[in-house]
Amino acid sequence: MSNRSGHYSDHTQHHHQHHHGRASARRPSENQAPASAQTVEQGYTLVHAGKQVRFGPVVFWIVVGTVVMLGMWSAATATYFAFRDDVLTRLIARQAEMQYAYEDRIAELRAKVDRTTSRQLLDQEQFDQKLDQIMRRQTTLESRATALGAIPDASVTGSIRAPSRGTAATDAAASSPIPKPSPISDTVIFVAPPDREARLESRVPVIVAARSNQFATVQGVDSVLVRLQSSLDQIERRQVAALSSVEDRMESRVRRMRSVFTDLGLNMPQLEAATPRAGVGGPFVPVKLAADAGAFERQLYRINFTRVQVERLNRTLALVPYRKPVVGQVEFTSGFGVRSDPFLGRPAMHTGLDFRAAMGDPVRATANGKVVSSGWAGGYGRMIEVDHGNGLSTRYGHLSEIGVKVGDQIKIGQVIGAVGSTGRSTGPHLHYETRIDGDAVDPQKFLRAGVRLSAG
Secondary structure, X not given: OHHXXXXXXXXXXXXXXXXXXXXXXXOOOOOOOOOOEEEEOOEEEEEEOOEEEEEOXXXXXXXXXXXXXXXXXXHHHHHHHHHHHHHHHHHHHHHHHHHHHHHHHHHHHXXXXXXXXXXXXXXXXXXXXXXXXXXXXXXXXXXXXXXXXXXXXXXXXXXOOOOOXXXXXXXXXXXXXXXXXXXXXXXXXXXXXXXXXXXXXXXXXXXXXXXXXXXXXXXXXXXXXXXXXXXXXXXXXXXXXXXXXXXXXXXXXXXHHHHHHHHHOOOHHHHHHHOOOOOOOOOOOOOOOOOOOOHHHHHHHHHHHHHHHHHHHHXXXXXXXXXXXXXXXXXXXXXXXXXXXXXXXXXXXXXXXXXXXXXXXXXXXXXXXXXXXXXXXXXXXXXXXXXXXXXXXXXXXXXXXXXXXXXOEEOOOOEXXXXXOOOOOOOOEEEEEEEEOOEEEOHHHHHHHHHHHHOO
16 A cells, blocks of 8 residues: 555656646547546545545645644653653652641641640649739738737727717717727726728739730739739738737737736735636637747737737736726816814814816716625715625715615626715715725726826
């Protein structure tokens, strides 16, 4: 087939040359068959084995172009397969490089997230620790404030309560937040004010009830914690100052109480043994101080010990008549000792104090005790004698009225009679005596001891 095709090509070229060069000289006969192929004006004719196949110019060139394209495609395909491995290797290397870059970036971001999370967790843990420490400290300060509030006021002395007389006395009592006992100038029972100095406000509205999941910056958290610590430090300083003040007042109070017994020459143990007590009891549980107790706890232990002493001395001093028997300013019409008898004009021993008072003014007991005499007693007129135990007794003479009877238990400040002018008296007044083992002693000695006790 290929040989014949080649022959056809050569013959066609030769035929065209002769056909154009000598067209008039030579004309083939109509019956003569060409040897291989014959070209016409409209296209190309392929003769093979007596058969003719005619092609137009367009079809011919399409065929030629197709063959050329197939050849180029074959060449490209051969080139691709020849260099495919190198191209694939480069593509895979590029893909791997991009993948590694993405993995490195992801790993870097993951590490950054982990560091941020770890830092947040660490900040949260530190914040929780500091907050727990502050809350524990606040709880401690609250318990300290409770302990301070349980300490009674050291200024409670068991003095006699003054009745309200007009607006002046009411205004004076209202203007004095912490009243001071003054046995000579007045007769008052002092009650601890509701706003004791020992009570402190330790509840700080700074502790957050619910913790937020969104944490502030480290600087903001530290600033909040610093403010909390400063607030708690201020409260602690105030509590320590209040505790020290209470301790100082109580110790001073104990010293003054003991000095009363010394100045009056009284036997304090004997008076303590004779002090009546209410029905109390229970198992003995000693107070123990923890080994790891801090300065505040040790100071509070000392205060409690001192407070017990103050309470015991207060019960004992309740039997000592160092208070005034009448209310108002003290004015003596006659003192204790030798004087001129108001009726005879001769020197005589005056065994008490004469208090100036109006007719009917109330007379009050100056200490706890028991009535041993109530009625007419010669020159005393109407007289009441109260036994305070351990040889101490007081007498109230020239009364216009008597409000108690023999055997009655008397409390400090209780009204037992009214001022009068019965017996050997020149006018309304109260004759008041203090006696030790039956012997009259100067009542001013007891009153002065009361003034020193109430000082400060």
